[in-house]
Amino acid sequence: MDAATVPALHDAVLRWYDDHARELPWRGTAASPWSVMVSELMLQQTPVARVLPVHAAWLERWPTPAALAEESTGEAVRMWGRLGYPRRALRLHAAAVAIVARHDGEVPTSYDDLLALPGVGDYTASAIASFAFGQRHVVLDTNVRRVLARTVSGVEFPATAVTRAERDVATSVLPDDEATAATWAVATMELGALVCTARQPSCDACPVADLCAWRGAGFPAYDGPPRRGQAWAGTDRQCRGRIMALARETASSIGAAQVEAAWPQAEQRERCLAGLEADGLLTQVTPGRWALPG
DNA sequence: GACACGTGGGC
DNA sequence: TGCCCAAGTGT
Numbered sequence: 001m002d003a004a005t006v007p008a009l010h011d012a013v014l015r016w017y018d019d020h021a022r023e024l025p026w027r028g029t030a031a032s033p034w035s036v037m038v039s040e041l042m043l044q045q046t047p048v049a050r051v052l053p054v055h056a057a058w059l060e061r062w063p064t065p066a067a068l069a070e071e072s073t074g075e076a077v078r079m080w081g082r083l084g085y086p087r088r089a090l091r092l093h094a095a096a097v098a099i100v101a102r103h104d105g106e107v108p109t110s111y112d113d114l115l116a117l118p119g120v121g122d123y124t125a126s127a128i129a130s131f132a133f134g135q136r137h138v139v140l141d142t143n144v145r146r147v148l149a150r151t152v153s154g155v156e157f158p159a160t161a162v163t164r165a166e167r168d169v170a171t172s173v174l175p176d177d178e179a180t181a182a183t184w185a186v187a188t189m190e191l192g193a194l195v196c197t198a199r200q201p202s203c204d205a206c207p208v209a210d211l212c213a214w215r216g217a218g219f220p221a222y223d224g225p226p227r228r229g230q231a232w233a234g235t236d237r238q239c240r241g242r243i244m245a246l247a248r249e250t251a252s253s254i255g256a257a258q259v260e261a262a263w264p265q266a267e268q269r270e271r272c273l274a275g276l277e278a279d280g281l282l283t284q285v286t287p288g289r290w291a292l293p294g
Numbered sequence: 295g296a297c298a299c300g301t302g303g304g305c
Numbered sequence: 306t307g308c309c310c311a312a313g314t315g316t
Contacts, residue, residue: 043312050302050311084300091314121314141312161295189312198310199305229309230299241300279299297316304309 001152005211006173009151010184016207017187020194024048025055026131027186033107033132035059040124040131041092046083048193054081066105068096074292077281078248086244090280091119109133127185136181138170143192144185148173150196154213156222157198239263239272243290247282253291 001009025031026039038058042051058079062068068076073093080089095117099107107128108114114125126137145158145166152169159166175181195202203209214220232238242262246254263269273290276282283293 040312045299045311045313046301047303047311082301084302085313087299088314119314123313127312139312142310143312193312227309232300235298237299237301244300299314301311303311305306 001173001211001213003172008211009173009208010175010180012207012211013187013191014180014183017183017190021187021190022048022194025052025059031132032063033109033128034063034065036132037095037107037128038092040127041088041095041119042083044088044124045085050083054079054083062096064105065096065099065107068093069100072294073280074283074294077244077292081248082245084241086281087279088119094118095120107132109135111135111137130182130185134179134182136174136176136178137185138167138174139185139189140167140170141189141192143189143196144170146198147188147192147196150201150214151208151212154217154220155224156214156220157224157227159224160227236268236272236275239265239268240276243269243272243276244281247290247292250291253285253289256288259290 021027024039026035035055039051039055042055042058061079062071071093073090076089076093077086080086083089098117099105102108103113108117109129111125111129114120114128115122120128123139123141126139127141129135130137130139140162145162148166148169149155149158152173153166175184191207195206203212203215206212209215230237243254243259246258246262250258259269259273260266263272273282277284277290280293282290285291
């Protein structure tokens, strides 16, 4: 995409966002930085629809980092419910503790300080700095990567991992103005989430269809390396999930017989129990009994 | 850089 | 009906 086209891309996407943005509780001027941060951790690899109720309950119970920091990690894991990847709940709790210890209880505003928090990587640090504090950052999530791959690079999907070239493209189309850049970040994400979707993009409803490189090239099929799915049946992940579901549903502690009923295969069951303990998701309260960490 | 890490909805 | 995918991070 030549540089002369970039302003048209900005105008079309920003105008579209102005008309089509979803009203989400972590968006808008009323949302606190903490609300934004909680949403970002929850949204990692997790659809918006499933995050909404948990985010609301979480903010009601722990409206500040300090409130969460005073709570046990086990309560955080229980509150996390069925969002998946429960280690994120531990990381969010640890981040709250760090925010109290290092930042006087306020979500830090700089990318570097955010990046230093548990559970916050490049994407999340950029997203919080951009969405909560209006800063200018390249925010490269799966939606933005797909939108840029198609509109600018002319391919259906981006590479497996973020490449230098890809980051250069994202930087080259980032608006210069700080506030505009922040809106651009959320707008391109929204476009990827609602229109330029992975499986069936709605090109008819796309504001940048007429300047999309992928469309202009006739929608060439993806020719990169196979994108392997995640194994599930019979894996440790499934076993861990079963055990954690049991622990969440049980007010006190779970016993060996319950765990065995949930996962009969002994060797794998023991390995997963040990792994969950090592991760801090479970503690052994007495021999043969486990509970969420108190 | 590859892999582990949960869960459930949509096509 | 399975397979693919969803605002990634840590090791």
